[in-house]
Amino acid sequence: MPISNSLGVATLVWLNPHDEAQLVQRLQDHVGKTASVQIWHLPKAKLLRPIGERDYPLDSKGNIFHAAALAHREGLSSIFVADSLTKRQLKEDLRPGEDPLLSVVMVRIRRQGADQNDRPFRVIAKRHTVEGLANILYLLNALEISPSFLNRNGNNKDHGIELHDPDRAVFEPNRASSTGRENHETSITAALLQSFPLPTELCRAITSMINNRAHFQPKKTAGLLRGSHHGTVIMLSFPATPGEIEELRVSVELSLRDRGYHHPGPVGSMKIQLVPWTNDYQATRRDLEMHWNQTHHPKLCPIWYLLAPPQRIAGGYDLERAQWAAIYHGSNDGIFIARKTFQSRLMESISPQSFRRSAATQFQDRLADQLSIDPDRVEIFCSPDSPLYLNPPMWEPVDSAGITSIALFYLTNQLPEEQQQTLKTELHTLNDMEDDYEDEDYNKACCFVPWAEEGENVSGGTVDDMWEVFWGMYQLTTFEMPIFFIDDQSGIDQTVLVVYPDHCYNSDEDAQSPMEDVNKPKVNGMLYGRIKGRDAHMAWMDLRDVSMDFDECVRLSGQDEEHQYPVPR
Secondary structure (H helix, E strand, C coil), X not given: CCCCCEEEEEECCCCCHHHHHHHHHHHHHHHHHHCEEEECCCCCHHHHCCCCCCCCCCCEHHHHHHHHHHHHHCCCCEEEEECHHHHHHHCCCCCCCCCCCCEXXXXXXXXXXXXXXXCEEEEEEEEEECCCCCCHHHHHHHCCCCHHHHHHCCCHHHHCEEECCCCCCCCCCEECXXXXXXXXXXXXXXXXXXXXXXXXXXXXHHHHHCCCCCCCCCCCCCCHHHCECCEEEEEECCCCXXXXXXXXXXXXXXXXXXXXXXXXXXXXXXXXXXXXXXXXXXXXXXXXXXXXXXXXXXXXXXXXXXXXXXXXXXXXXXXXCCCEEEEEECCCCCEEEEEECHHHHHHHHHCCHHHHHXXXXXXXXXXXXXXXXXXXXXXXXXXXXXXXXCCCCCCCCCCCCCCEEEEEEECCCCCCXXXXXXXXXXXXCCCCCHHHCCCCCCCEEEEEECCCCCCCCCCCCCHHHHHHHHHHHHCCCCCCCCEEEECHHHHHHCEEEEEEEEECEECCCCEECCCCCCCCCCEEEEEEEEEEHHHHHHHHHHHHCCCCCHXXXXXXXXXXXXXXXXXXX
């Protein structure tokens, strides 16, 4: 594929040849004569497999980075990426609230430095609607991240994001020769070849199956991270023995004492708490972001990390040259990490908690006023395991504005396409009572949750499976009952199963008794029955608002009677 004036489209979702041709034609129609659009088949797809993760989305931001790394090795400076949202837009099979206009991810690969052997590179990605892409080459060449978007980094569609190698440590540059994943696989293969008399190919096969990352479940240390008037918490992000941690803690406290820093309280000197890293390898970007999300206290910002073991010197450690960093809150649930010095760590520690939060806000504002972000000083975390589009759970709409949405869970994946389309038409049809609605904003929407992966030949679900799904959803405080199911019969007569909690009642007060959770009353089990598909939305509103009993709701639809399923013992 010639590089000049050519635009390669990497697909991180399965497209059949017809879909690929349609996508190329749609893009070419909008790009015009400024570039030639072609499908670019990834030369080394194994890079897109995660390390030890089974449910990893193929169109994740981490895989967009890996696609860019492969493109960089082939001399490409930019590519388009088609993901699952692109496919849904192309096939007009959108989730409720999704933008119907065809879009792709624009990726710009910026080479850094003159080192021909292992030159670093940056990856900038931004989602863009295909319509109106006549100036696409200019847009790609000018693609950059501005700090003015720092407080809005969650809105990737509008502002774009810089992608980093998720399997390398923070602030470590992206390398052209290999990714963190490749380095990891190489090291495991070498260890197997050295330790076991096995053929090279077999060692490589074993490597691909090893779950290096295991199940990363750091200790819940939110209580430790609250801090106190006379102490400070520092998170380690590298393995260390208890003896090494104690030596480091003593060295930090002595250094503070030598500098005269202490809290104005009865304790008199600052107490340091070093929280150990729970894994036997240095934290990667993915690890640190996950660690922050699972351990930080939401009202305390920033949290300080020591990124690497400091060098030993006479009398302790060289803390001035150590790799200090702090993770800050951004907006839209975004977070970013910034390099710090030991001196700034001290000033942060001796300040009152309320001032620390103010200082964090001031630091973020100062970054946003700069002309560019220094990637060696500040990194915005990007959640590498998530895609570059809004992706709420399947039972929730992407955008609920102007729609009335219900969740429908499949109990089968064997419905013929014709039956599925007929059922969907029925679900979106207004019933007799809804025909009288004067509210023009009443638009039915359905969030479908598949029973199994596309193409999998598995048996249909039973009432026991219904209970498992119901109970899982019932425990979500943000989910409003009832819940609906689609089974094989749904394809035949366009009915659905409606399921509602069988609440316990207090016999004295004849009221629901919240015996298990303040947000969710205790239940004896679930109630279920079959109703017409077109009645599902009204049933959801009536039962949600408790304006109708469940048995009455089922009878009015004229399809079934109420059934009870007790809590399994």
